Amino acid sequence: MSTSLSDIVKTDRARIFGIRTDLIEQFVDTLQQDLKAKVGLVIVSVFILAAIFAPELTPYDPMAQEYGVFQPPTLSGAHPLGTDSYGRDILSRVMYGARISLAVGLGAVLFGGFFGVLIGLLSGYYGGWIDDVLMRAVDVMWAFPWLLIAIMLVAIFGQGFWNVIFAVGFAYIDDFARITRGEVLSVREEEYILAAENVGLSDFEIIFEETFPNTVAPIIVQFTVLVARAMLAESTLSFLGLGVKPTTPTWGAMLGQGRTFLTQAPWISIIPGILIMITVLGINLFGDALRDAFDVKEGDEA
Amino acid sequence: MIESTDPLLRVRNLRTSFDTDRGVVSAVDGISFDIKPGEVYGVVGESGSGKSVTALSIMGLIDSPGVVEADAIEFRGEDISGYSDAEMRDIRGGNISMVFQDPMNSLNPVMTVGEQIAEVVRHHTPVGESAGFWRELSRKYVTGTDKESDSWQRAVELLDTVGIPDPKERATEYPHQLSGGMRQRVVIAQALAGDPDLIIADEPTTALDVSVEAQILNELLELADEFDVSVLLITHDLAVIRETCDRVAVMYAGELMETSNVQELFNNPQHPYTRGLLQSIPRITDDREWLDVIEGNVPDLINKPEGCPFQQRCNYSFDMCDKPLERHRVSDDHIARCHLHSPEVDTAAHDFDTEATGDRSITSGDSGIIADGNGGDDL
Numbered sequence: 001m002s003t004s005l006s007d008i009v010k011t012d013r014a015r016i017f018g019i020r021t022d023l024i025e026q027f028v029d030t031l032q033q034d035l036k037a038k039v040g041l042v043i044v045s046v047f048i049l050a051a052i053f054a055p056e057l058t059p060y061d062p063m064a065q066e067y068g069v070f071q072p073p074t075l076s077g078a079h080p081l082g083t084d085s086y087g088r089d090i091l092s093r094v095m096y097g098a099r100i101s102l103a104v105g106l107g108a109v110l111f112g113g114f115f116g117v118l119i120g121l122l123s124g125y126y127g128g129w130i131d132d133v134l135m136r137a138v139d140v141m142w143a144f145p146w147l148l149i150a151i152m153l154v155a156i157f158g159q160g161f162w163n164v165i166f167a168v169g170f171a172y173i174d175d176f177a178r179i180t181r182g183e184v185l186s187v188r189e190e191e192y193i194l195a196a197e198n199v200g201l202s203d204f205e206i207i208f209e210e211t212f213p214n215t216v217a218p219i220i221v222q223f224t225v226l227v228a229r230a231m232l233a234e235s236t237l238s239f240l241g242l243g244v245k246p247t248t249p250t251w252g253a254m255l256g257q258g259r260t261f262l263t264q265a266p267w268i269s270i271i272p273g274i275l276i277m278i279t280v281l282g283i284n285l286f287g288d289a290l291r292d293a294f295d296v297k298e299g300d301e302a
Numbered sequence: 303m304i305e306s307t308d309p310l311l312r313v314r315n316l317r318t319s320f321d322t323d324r325g326v327v328s329a330v331d332g333i334s335f336d337i338k339p340g341e342v343y344g345v346v347g348e349s350g351s352g353k354s355v356t357a358l359s360i361m362g363l364i365d366s367p368g369v370v371e372a373d374a375i376e377f378r379g380e381d382i383s384g385y386s387d388a389e390m391r392d393i394r395g396g397n398i399s400m401v402f403q404d405p406m407n408s409l410n411p412v413m414t415v416g417e418q419i420a421e422v423v424r425h426h427t428p429v430g431e432s433a434g435f436w437r438e439l440s441r442k443y444v445t446g447t448d449k450e451s452d453s454w455q456r457a458v459e460l461l462d463t464v465g466i467p468d469p470k471e472r473a474t475e476y477p478h479q480l481s482g483g484m485r486q487r488v489v490i491a492q493a494l495a496g497d498p499d500l501i502i503a504d505e506p507t508t509a510l511d512v513s514v515e516a517q518i519l520n521e522l523l524e525l526a527d528e529f530d531v532s533v534l535l536i537t538h539d540l541a542v543i544r545e546t547c548d549r550v551a552v553m554y555a556g557e558l559m560e561t562s563n564v565q566e567l568f569n570n571p572q573h574p575y576t577r578g579l580l581q582s583i584p585r586i587t588d589d590r591e592w593l594d595v596i597e598g599n600v601p602d603l604i605n606k607p608e609g610c611p612f613q614q615r616c617n618y619s620f621d622m623c624d625k626p627l628e629r630h631r632v633s634d635d636h637i638a639r640c641h642l643h644s645p646e647v648d649t650a651a652h653d654f655d656t657e658a659t660g661d662r663s664i665t666s667g668d669s670g671i672i673a674d675g676n677g678g679d680d681l
């Protein structure tokens with residue numbers, strides 16, 4: 001007897017933070033039918049696993065230097081992806097780099113998402129002057145190029161892991177605020193919100209218990225899109241030397257450091273570059289699948 | 303304890319207006335009525351006559367730019383018109399609950415129906431389960447309500463009471479998995495969950511098809527009777543009123559035109575507007591080729607005419623119609639706001655037959671004016 005994933009979801013009415021089970025079903029269907037979605041899922045899974053299990057999987061310490069500098073990638077050799085100018089194993093470094101990318105990507109988006117969603121919820125639900133004040137503030141943020149904000153924040157607070165997360169995430173507050181607000185504006189007009197007021201729920205309860213779960217779908221999609229962008233942003237900052245500590249392996253920093261030797265040892269830059277490209281592509285494909293699954297407005301089947 | 307003759311809800315001179323860019327819209331313009339315990343009170347009127355705004359005004363749910371003023375909104379003898387939001391939250395759902403027009407939209411799509419009912423039980427009845435914010439949030443979206451808990455059991459019981467088959471199973475389903483009639487039953491169960499004294503049903507069957515409509519209405523009324531709940535039934539359907547209500551108020555342009563017990567209203571309507579409404583109902587025995595419609599449109603609520611709001615459309619209008627309306631008692635339980643009933647007006651001269659359509663004649667011609675604020679009288 002074979003049970004597919006969608007059967008399990010169908011029979012077991014699992015609730016996953018307010019996402020309707022039929023949407024999850026739809027997502028599983030999309031995954032099964034859509035090749036792009038599968039590719040996205042595989043890339044994202046490999047990336048996450050590599051990041052999580054980097055210490056177990058890497059053959060070398062990413063910081064360890066060897067005399068054999070500039071060894072080209074030889075798939076059968078001791079250093080499958082070669083070594084860099086200090087003789088450090090590139091394979092080990094990109095796997096550790098994946099951790100930074102993942103942490104910064106998720107951390108920045110969680111940071112921006114938390115404040116953005118909060119602003120969007122309050123702004124959309126209350127309207128009036130609260131909306132005016134919050135959204136004008138968000139408009140001001142939106143008017144600045146994110147890189148300028150990030151450079152400014154790193155200049156103020158200095159380099160470092162948390163500061164990069166803060167600097168990148170700060171720039172995403174406005175995206176989340178805007179999307180959430182738009183969604184809340186339509187949800188708050190629904191009769192079930194009036195009905196919730198009518199059974200005696202407070203504003204606070206209505207905002208977080210009734211409204212927010214109904215706005216979750218587009219926020220999740222935005223989440224995946226921005227994780228990819230945040231990883232690129234981290235690479236950009238590291239490339240510019242504004243990222244985390246220079247010795248820490250990150251893809252952006254590796255790409256930047258390899259630039260000097262581009263003609264002699266192109267793999268030092270090309271390998272992290274390709275990885276950035278593939279990962280961002282994978283996350284975007286995955287996000288597209290989520291969008292396909294969630295974008296369908298609730299049909300009135302019954 | 304309140305006497306059973308005391309009104310459960312007493313509304314005096316309720317005025318709700320909205321300050322818009324074009325001017326002040328008087329959506330509800332000085333209405334008064336009483337609902338007695340156990341009574342089914344109908345409010346009938348055209349779209350835009352202010353029926354729903356009346357309901358929301360009572361519940362304290364008119365948002366800015368709306369302004370609600372009233373001489374009194376008394377619930378069980380206590381004036382709730384000045385209640386704070388926190389105090390009103392206890393009233394809503396716990397003492398007065400509402401059933402809305404469209405069951406497709408009045409249930410939250412991301413929560414199971416059992417959850418939505420159990421929530422009301424926890425908020426308004428002493429089941430001894432915390433209804434604190436974080437507890438509720440995790441209960442609703444992460445763990446689900448404990449299936450053994452009192453609130454869940456009560457939710458299942460209520461679903462059973464409103465006639466949902468297999469309530470245990472249904473309670474774990476989402477609104478989109480239920481049909482329209484089922485959903486409206488769920489909404490009724492939710493309205494009953496807080497053990498209220500009054501249910502305001504705002505066109506509860508408009509969105510349902512006719513066969514389900516009768517069922518749902520009957521169930522609502524049976525349950526109201528069983529749970530000893532009064533019902534304020536808002537509708538535009540006179541047939542529904544006739545079948546279900548004890549007393550009825552006819553609303554037009556934010557004002558009540560006529561109130562009466564239901565038989566008398568249908569047998570002996572005393573306001574030209576009510577007559578117009580009744581004549582515009584198609585009858586199966588009709589040999590009329592055209593329905594008698596009421597010509598014209600509802601007046602602009604921003605610049606309402608002086609006096610009677612119905613005067614432009616009224617076949618009987620005469621020189622007194624632009625004077626302020628007064629309440630005229632037609633019979634014991636029957637009041638009309640129309641100058642034709644003023645003692646100094648000779649109705650015959652205006653071709654208005656006071657015994658027109660009725661098969662029940664009225665007992666007396668005592669159309670005395672009732673002084674304003676005279677307790678216990680509607681309009």
